Amino acid sequence: KQKYRIAILPGDGIGPEVMREAYKILNILKNDFLLPLEFQEFNIGGIAIDNEGLALPKKTLLGCENADAILFGSVGGKKWDTLPIDQRPERAALLPLRKHFNLFANLRPAKLYSELEYLSPLCSKITKNGFDILCVRELTGGVYFGHPHGRVKKDDIEYAFDTEVYYDYEINRIAHLAFQLARNRKNKVCSIDKSNVLNSSLLWKEIVEKVSNSYSDVRLSHLYIDNATMQIIKNPNQFDVLLCSNLFGDIISDECAAISGSIGMLPSASLNENNFGLYEPAGGSAPDIEGKNIANPIAQILSVSMLVRYGMHLTKIADQIDKSVISVLKRGYRTADISNNNNYLKTHEMGDVIADAL
């Protein structure tokens, strides 16, 4: 049986703490479900700067190249915030990884668990309808990587610029993926743009329209980004798959996370055309709670589930992991961030009850 190799990058902050809990799940998958998994750990982010001088060392990159998937914790922290911006962990580790592996598709689910309705900042008139949104964000194009960009000083004037650019094939492939994903959900795609102002957005909209012709079973709608920002707050239940450019997806996916009120629950997947993927919690390294053993390991555990679902195509096993998480929520188990009283489990205890449930 062929091995499935996972490069494990715990990183900084709470990364290593929640990764320890993910290991419990990975070991069950390996030892009890008999999946042919193989793990190897590498430095990334601040710890990599400390140990190897770079946020994304060669050795780590090589390790990821030799793997079938990356399980990522989180990077960044106060200690490295005085470095020049393009050497800092967030930027110097994540963006190059995305670009190097061509991870053009970022999948960020944001759902309201009925057990956790009280966490949402939205009023109960809205949360009572629930919501289950999948943000599909283009991740290797747009203004994040567009050329030219730079900074110019001429005489007494200084200016700086970036290029928002989209190629037809970039829009094409992310649109196809969004429609395909909608087919396993509620068959709706809402594409977000600013086509009343941006040339790149107008091309985006036109190509999404064209792609939609191949998916007559999926309903397509369009919203301007400013209006989308409002609709997500007013009536999140109307949405299924949200299809966004890199920058708009950065904003919209965080807004969707915010209305769920439980960012410690949200995983994400970044995929390329060969189905290689990077899986990571949507939240950051949370340096304020580092080392306290109170971080929520669920986002990291659900990242393992996404790896199993999208990387290994083992839908049923992924479903089982998701169900284990829901079952512990139903039984009332909470970590500090999602508890509405003083009763909560430590990070490792939450990992244990989920592992037990699985």
Add this chain to the structure above:
Amino acid sequence: KQKYRIAILPGDGIGPEVMREAYKILNILKNDFLLPLEFQEFNIGGIAIDNEGLALPKKTLLGCENADAILFGSVGGKKWDTLPIDQRPERAALLPLRKHFNLFANLRPAKLYSELEYLSPLCSKITKNGFDILCVRELTGGVYFGHPHGRVKKDDIEYAFDTEVYYDYEINRIAHLAFQLARNRKNKVCSIDKSNVLNSSLLWKEIVEKVSNSYSDVRLSHLYIDNATMQIIKNPNQFDVLLCSNLFGDIISDECAAISGSIGMLPSASLNENNFGLYEPAGGSAPDIEGKNIANPIAQILSVSMLVRYGMHLTKIADQIDKSVISVLKRGYRTADISNNNNYLKTHEMGDVIADAL
């Protein structure tokens, strides 16, 4: 006594309906407060396309040039949605007006009226603290107007691009305004950027920092746009003045409007360096309720108040208009959009009670 000339552009949809109510206030200012006002109406938007063939006719532009301020209703509607995007009312009237008059500063207040707390989509845990945010959006730069931009077809590949560009002096002047405005409020400015990715944002951040040195009484903070989107939902009360680029301001100001739950209450002002301004409701033309006499005229009336405040510098009179609005709210008067029962005033009745209060 010198005349203060106002070019009145009612536009489409509910524009003319709510403008009729604004006239009631304008006439009181003229006849009872003895302000030397002079009004002249011009076509703009869809009605201008119908009557004169262009969304922004020469005659209208000339009329605005000869005025001291523009009072704008709203533009757009189904009828003109099949036109090419750059001829449509929203884009072909508003953007050229902003650019022509160099209206670089867009002020959009978003506050939660304690009388209207029930309108907010946020839960009461959050709304009980209230919020009163002033979005200060750069309006004539950034990706809205940056060069080069366009669309290219080469062999089998097509791409489209826009340039996000900021000049130091553009950032400088909007930052100064934000800090000055904060001095009449809670002395806090939060500048929003994506300086971990964008060159233009990094210059933005650096110049805002520099400008802040002249305002030691104002506290400056910075947030990345993605994080800001979350914080506005989770804890809007922490904010006072939000300082944003054109694109981020478009998104953020609509998000702030959404959490208030009453976009029909929100005015805006767009100013240039000579204090010439365009004043308009933050909401759109609302074609779905056009002609039903149920639109909320308050945003248009508060736009008159902003004109008096920022254009004429008559703070006390502006305060009086604002107080008249609050007093009718306190007395329980509501239009349909802000009522929580079936008891509400028609558009012209709301205009009457506010005029009476004034």
